[in-house]
Amino acid sequence: MEPISLSQYERVVFFTGAGMSAESGVPTYRGRGGIWAQYRWEEYACQDAFDADPDKVLAFHQQRRGRVLACQPHAGHSHLAALQGAHPGLSIVTQNTDGMHQRASARDVVELHGSLWRLRCARHGRIEDLAAAEYARRACAECGATLRPDITWFADSVNAAVFARAQRLIEQAQLFVAVGTSGIVYPAAGLVPLAARGSARMIEINPDQTELSGLFAEHVREPAGTAVPRLFKY
Numbered sequence: 560m561e562p563i564s565l566s567q568y569e570r571v572v573f574f575t576g577a578g579m580s581a582e583s584g585v586p587t588y589r590g591r592g593g594i595w596a597q598y599r600w601e602e603y604a605c606q607d608a609f610d611a612d613p614d615k616v617l618a619f620h621q622q623r624r625g626r627v628l629a630c631q632p633h634a635g636h637s638h639l640a641a642l643q644g645a646h647p648g649l650s651i652v653t654q655n656t657d658g659m660h661q662r663a664s665a666r667d668v669v670e671l672h673g674s675l676w677r678l679r680c681a682r683h684g685r686i687e688d689l690a691a692a693e694y695a696r697r698a699c700a701e702c703g704a705t706l707r708p709d710i711t712w713f714a715d716s717v718n719a720a721v722f723a724r725a726q727r728l729i730e731q732a733q734l735f736v737a738v739g740t741s742g743i744v745y746p747a748a749g750l751v752p753l754a755a756r757g758s759a760r761m762i763e764i765n766p767d768q769t770e771l772s773g774l775f776a777e778h779v780r781e782p783a784g785t786a787v788p789r790l791f792k793y
């Protein structure tokens with residue numbers, strides 16, 4: 560595929576998944592070597608587990624944050640952030656919770672599954688930005704409940720306002736680029752058919768075929784770290 564000049568598109572959405580951070584070394588959740596092969600999510604990644612033992616769940620997530628912090632954004636993250644700086648209509652919608660896009664200086668990233676760098680109250684939805692602080696127990700200023708990681712756990716619903724924003728951006732997109740997502744985690748994966756129903760140019764960047772490949776007109780079977788810088792210019 561020839562390099563694409565983004566200036567010909569007013570609205571562009573890059574939709575990223577775990578594969579976007581794979582070359583940075585961020586561990587995956589599933590599959591061989593994935594953390595859910597080592598740990599039972601029922602004990603570490605759901606509201607019931609947190610209610611039963613918040614310290615254990617916070618310690619687990621603190622460990623995950625440590626592993627992410629030891630990784631660095633790659634050339635694909637940096638290039639995407641630079642393109643966004645040049646193009647006011649470029650949005651990044653991510654399923655990742657690792658904050659890698661932001662560490663590469665991307666702004667206003669739509670985080671469908673929340674962020675490892677924030678805590679929130681399960682009852683009031685109040686969010687506290689942690690920045691690099693430890694996941695020590697913190698109480699909601701309104702109700703005193705212990706704040707939980709602001710990420711979407713098993714059996715959680717996605718944040719409706721964030722999801723609605725992603726839908727609006729995707730409905731308006733003239734170019735939709737999915738990078739490193741298997742398309743098996745719903746409702747996020749449902750955003751790909753939404754893009755395909757409109758008139759957006761549809762490009763998939765993924766070394767492997769996915770469940771959703773049939774919805775894309777163009778396929779780039781390369782890793783994100785080389786494909787994104789090579790293919791997109793302002």
Ligand code: NAD
Nearest residue numbers: 576577578581587588654655656657739740741742782783
């Ligand atoms: P997934 O793990 O289901 O699929 C990853 C996809 O990335 C696969 O299709 C794989 O072929 C592709 N891939 C692998 N290496 C790649 C590379 N170098 N370049 C491009 N593509 C590559 O991921 P998902 O679809 O995002 O769904 C998993 C869920 O778990 C999502 O919610 C995801 O955000 C979350 N998750 C997040 C992180 C993170 O924050 N970094 C890590 C693991 C999982």
